[in-house]
Amino acid sequence: MLLRGLVPALAVLVVAVLASLAVGAGEVGPARALAVLGGGGDADARFAVLQLRVPRTVVAVAVGIALGVAGAVLQTAARNPLAEPGLLGVSAGASFAVVLVIASGASAASLGPWVAVLGAGAGCLLAVGAARLRGAGDDPVRLVLAGAALSGLLSAATSVVLLLDQRTADEVRFWTVGSVAGRDLGTLTQVGPVLAVGLLIALLAARPLSALALGDTVARGLGHRPARARALAMVAVALLVGGAVAAAGPVVFIGLVVPFLARALVGPDLRRVLAVTVLLGPAVVLLADVASRLLVRPYEMPLGVVTAMIGAPVLVAVVRSTRMPAL
Amino acid sequence: MSTLEAPRPTRGDTVADPADLVTEALDLGYDGTRVVHALDLRLPPGQVTAIVGPNGCGKSTLLGALARVHEAQGGAVLLDGRDLATLRPRDAARRIGLLPQQAAAPDGLTVRDLVRYGRHPHQGLLRQWSPEDAAAVHGALAAADLLDLADRPLDQLSGGQRQRAWIAMVVAQQTAVVLLDEPTSALDLGHQLEVLELVADLAAQGRTVVLVLHDLSTACRHADHLVAMRDGRVVAEGPPADVVTAGLVRELYGVEAAVLRDPTSGTPVVCPVRRVAATG
Numbered sequence: 001m002l003l004r005g006l007v008p009a010l011a012v013l014v015v016a017v018l019a020s021l022a023v024g025a026g027e028v029g030p031a032r033a034l035a036v037l038g039g040g041g042d043a044d045a046r047f048a049v050l051q052l053r054v055p056r057t058v059v060a061v062a063v064g065i066a067l068g069v070a071g072a073v074l075q076t077a078a079r080n081p082l083a084e085p086g087l088l089g090v091s092a093g094a095s096f097a098v099v100l101v102i103a104s105g106a107s108a109a110s111l112g113p114w115v116a117v118l119g120a121g122a123g124c125l126l127a128v129g130a131a132r133l134r135g136a137g138d139d140p141v142r143l144v145l146a147g148a149a150l151s152g153l154l155s156a157a158t159s160v161v162l163l164l165d166q167r168t169a170d171e172v173r174f175w176t177v178g179s180v181a182g183r184d185l186g187t188l189t190q191v192g193p194v195l196a197v198g199l200l201i202a203l204l205a206a207r208p209l210s211a212l213a214l215g216d217t218v219a220r221g222l223g224h225r226p227a228r229a230r231a232l233a234m235v236a237v238a239l240l241v242g243g244a245v246a247a248a249g250p251v252v253f254i255g256l257v258v259p260f261l262a263r264a265l266v267g268p269d270l271r272r273v274l275a276v277t278v279l280l281g282p283a284v285v286l287l288a289d290v291a292s293r294l295l296v297r298p299y300e301m302p303l304g305v306v307t308a309m310i311g312a313p314v315l316v317a318v319v320r321s322t323r324m325p326a327l
Numbered sequence: 328m329s330t331l332e333a334p335r336p337t338r339g340d341t342v343a344d345p346a347d348l349v350t351e352a353l354d355l356g357y358d359g360t361r362v363v364h365a366l367d368l369r370l371p372p373g374q375v376t377a378i379v380g381p382n383g384c385g386k387s388t389l390l391g392a393l394a395r396v397h398e399a400q401g402g403a404v405l406l407d408g409r410d411l412a413t414l415r416p417r418d419a420a421r422r423i424g425l426l427p428q429q430a431a432a433p434d435g436l437t438v439r440d441l442v443r444y445g446r447h448p449h450q451g452l453l454r455q456w457s458p459e460d461a462a463a464v465h466g467a468l469a470a471a472d473l474l475d476l477a478d479r480p481l482d483q484l485s486g487g488q489r490q491r492a493w494i495a496m497v498v499a500q501q502t503a504v505v506l507l508d509e510p511t512s513a514l515d516l517g518h519q520l521e522v523l524e525l526v527a528d529l530a531a532q533g534r535t536v537v538l539v540l541h542d543l544s545t546a547c548r549h550a551d552h553l554v555a556m557r558d559g560r561v562v563a564e565g566p567p568a569d570v571v572t573a574g575l576v577r578e579l580y581g582v583e584a585a586v587l588r589d590p591t592s593g594t595p596v597v598c599p600v601r602r603v604a605a606t607g
Contacts, residue, residue, distance in 0.1 A: 204452070207447060207450065210444075211444060211447055213432070213433045213436075214430060214431070214432055214433075214441075214444060215427070215430055215431060217391070217396055217425070217427040217430075218425075218426075218427060218430050218444075220394075220395070220396045220416065220425075221394050221396060221420060221423075221424065221425035221426070221427070221497075222420055222444060222445070222447040222448055222500070223415075223416045223417035223418075223419065223420030223421070223447060223448040224416065224417075224447065225416060263435070267435045267436065267437070267440070268433035268434065268435050268436050269436070269440055
């Protein structure tokens with residue numbers, strides 16, 4: 001069962017990594033890029049592949065793992081297949097926190113990942129609070145509506161900050177639409193440990209979280225503490241989404257699309273879903289990023305726009321399916 | 328069980344260590360509303376106890392407290408003489424298994440995956456999946472007669488098969504106490520018997536089984552010990568044949584009834600006549 005998911009996910013990931021290294025919006029095409037990977041290649045190609053595409057690929061892999069795992073964890077904790085960090089306002093919370101701090105005078109370069117993590121944490125709490133409101137928690141679509149309202153509010157607030165402060169606008173445009181272009185490996189030395197801790201917490205909480213899928217009473221009967229499992233899940237999601245936003249800005253829908261595909265491959269068990277997600281998440285982000293370089297050549301489309309274009313139809317498909325898959 | 332019932336081979340492993348489950352002056356409730364009052368109860372080890380009573384009498388709340396899912400507001404649940412509240416949740420879950428009413432599983436979950444959840448109390452960070460777990464899951468699937476269906480998704484099974492799969496999850500937990508909340512509700516007659524025969528097997532293996540049941544005649548037929556509750560208090564307790572009378576039915580449900588004898592098992596059968604004012 002697990003192999004049925006891991007093998008195709010790994011194959012897609014390998015193809016996606018090669019494509020990300022080989023394909024660009026600029027002059028260096030696949031033939032010249034592959035020559036570099038073979039150890040040769042001309043100077044221009046070496047620069048494009050080693051200085052631009054390798055760091056970009058590594059950041060995309062990290063972001064893909066983080067957002068995929070965060071989505072799977074959030075969906076299990078909320079027992080809602082639509083609980084996606086981007087849809088529920090978690091990513092928007094992280095972006096807004098960063099924009100607010102930059103607007104109040106801090107420089108984007110000196111900003112660590114913690115502002116984004118705290119923003120994501122606040123977004124998480126607001127989303128969970130909204131889900132606890134009467135009735136909203138029972139109905140997957142209503143939770144997403146509450147999340148969409150929160151996301152919209154935070155985006156509007158971000159826009160207001162940008163309108164008021166022109167200097168900020170240039171520095172923070174990046175934080176309003178996600179992208180992995182122009183990232184260097186320095187990004188990852190800051191964000192990497194945050195993501196690693198988030199991932200570790202998610203893995204530690206996986207067993208109790210998976211039991212929550214049977215309902216709180218059954219989970220308690222099996223010796224779990226549902227409140228503690230949910231708290232751990234929230235911390236993991238805040239770290240993973242905050243770290244991802246700090247590295248690449250808000251990249252939406254990855255947390256919806258990837259667990260959705262993983263569940264289709266290996267069924268609903270969270271631990272198997274996570275195993276497939278850590279391969280499939282990077283693959284989807286990389287493929288979307290490759291598309292972002294090719295769609296409007298020689299320009300690039302921001303990654304966040306591409307993932308939104310992929311994710312929106314998936315969201316509609318999940319909502320429209322005659323029976324919402326219960327989690 | 329009844330003496331007239333034809334002997335049927337039991338399935339599954341026997342439990343070496345029967346548990347003694349007792350409540351002492353137990354108070355239970357939600358948000359200030361008291362549901363169960365000063366309840367003293369002893370659940371006979373290795374027997375099937377059925378808890379009956381009108382809707383809202385505190386049956387399910389009591390069952391939850393016996394499994395440590397609801398906290399006591401006063402008094403205590405004692406497991407082998409130890410206060411359940413002082414046990415770590417996982418240790419309690421190794422001794423007591425609970426199947427709540429209308430448990431729901433995610434779509435696509437297979438029978439085997441569901442039963443594997445029963446091993447959670449026996450696993451930890453350092454102790455992951457073991458051969459012992461595999462043996463327990465296999466044993467539980469065999470006990471519930473589900474080996475052929477193990478890899479089918481739950482949502483493709485009949486109601487009776489699905490309920491047996493949930494019970495198999497609790498069996499895989501290998502607990503000395505098994506608590507089942509209305510395991511036969513919404514099942515037809517054949518499927519009810521399917522589940523109740525499995526329950527009888529569990530008790531025959533030395534488990535202390537406690538069922539919440541809706542139907543009084545079913546409870547009489549399939550339980551060794553009956554606990555009748557009303558308004559959070561025990562009204563009557565004992566072997567069904569001794570306890571169930573027309574007076575008890577009137578007191579519990581406000582229903583005038585004729586109590587007959589089951590021609591096969593000799594246990595009481597309740598035939599309601601009309602609704603009257605409740606007494607007591």
